[in-house]
Amino acid sequence: MSYVKLFSGTASRQLAQKIADAYGTRLGELSIQRFSDGEISISYNESVRGYDVFLIQSTYPNADNIMELLLMIDAARRASAAYVTVVVPYFGYARQDRKDRPRVPIAAKLVANLLSAAGADRLMTCDLHAGQIQGFFDFPVDHLDGAAIFIPYLRQLNLDNLIFASPDVGGVARARSFAKIMEKDLVVIDKHRKRANEVASMQLIGDVDNANVILIDDLVDTAGTMTKAAEIIMDRGAKSVRAICTHAVLSGNAYENIENSVLQELVVTDTIPLKKTSDKIKVLTVSDLFAKAIRKLQDNESISSLFIV
Numbered sequence: 001m002s003y004v005k006l007f008s009g010t011a012s013r014q015l016a017q018k019i020a021d022a023y024g025t026r027l028g029e030l031s032i033q034r035f036s037d038g039e040i041s042i043s044y045n046e047s048v049r050g051y052d053v054f055l056i057q058s059t060y061p062n063a064d065n066i067m068e069l070l071l072m073i074d075a076a077r078r079a080s081a082a083y084v085t086v087v088v089p090y091f092g093y094a095r096q097d098r099k100d101r102p103r104v105p106i107a108a109k110l111v112a113n114l115l116s117a118a119g120a121d122r123l124m125t126c127d128l129h130a131g132q133i134q135g136f137f138d139f140p141v142d143h144l145d146g147a148a149i150f151i152p153y154l155r156q157l158n159l160d161n162l163i164f165a166s167p168d169v170g171g172v173a174r175a176r177s178f179a180k181i182m183e184k185d186l187v188v189i190d191k192h193r194k195r196a197n198e199v200a201s202m203q204l205i206g207d208v209d210n211a212n213v214i215l216i217d218d219l220v221d222t223a224g225t226m227t228k229a230a231e232i233i234m235d236r237g238a239k240s241v242r243a244i245c246t247h248a249v250l251s252g253n254a255y256e257n258i259e260n261s262v263l264q265e266l267v268v269t270d271t272i273p274l275k276k277t278s279d280k281i282k283v284l285t286v287s288d289l290f291a292k293a294i295r296k297l298q299d300n301e302s303i304s305s306l307f308i309v
Contacts, residue, residue: 003082004298005048009057009072011065015089015270016056018287023294028053032068040064042071049080054124054294059092059111060249060272066092066111070118077119085122085297086115089271089286090219090247094129112136124293126271126286127218127246144293145307146218146246149269149284151181154244159212161239163187167217167229175216178244187213189229202228209237219247220266223254227261234262247271248281 187206
């Protein structure tokens, strides 16, 4: 008898089904209904008593996705689940991880507190905006690395004179890890913002002449930074520019920006479902990665083998 049950919220239904298929089980039956005013009602349609329950839900806006997850946790707890793991492929509000100016919230910590208060025992996620967000939780966090998905794809492209680039100084560590794994050089874009989602100036630090450049970031939102960085890189003599971003937030004019950009392709994962398709956007699935992590967790095995080092 399997003592594992997987359930999905509405935000991650397709990915959850893929994870369940890769794990070798079915998705549990869960009803999510709404009153006429929008209030959410959760009901498990099967017993979870004594089971290790995995609740799969990315928490991208709107806030209903977070509320759904909190109610799923609470319902599982009240139904006597033995252990509740929240599987959050994309952890929303992670960009607000510190007080960078007066009188603002630390939203990532608030969400961590909410998950804890609801009764979660563990978090499984992928490519947090900042790794130190793990410290906001008072329970174990399994922080999976999207490089395990992207590196095999990059290797099969077999690009010559490959160089990795960070679109801003804050993402240098992430880009450097790719460069180290692939044993390639790294360049950096020095970016200055006037306000959120608006770039004031960008400067390239490093040589990209005659290179195939891969921009690395954890997420792509309006794609303004990424497309401007690609343009600067091409202007400095690169042969091609691709971008790798784990989480395809893609809001505002993102799709238009990408279609009109010099990017050869944008490679993302399915932690967030795309709103529409694009010839320039390639989606890789994280379902096998999460399924393997869940399996190892259940078998009390280390998940370090899932990381490329």
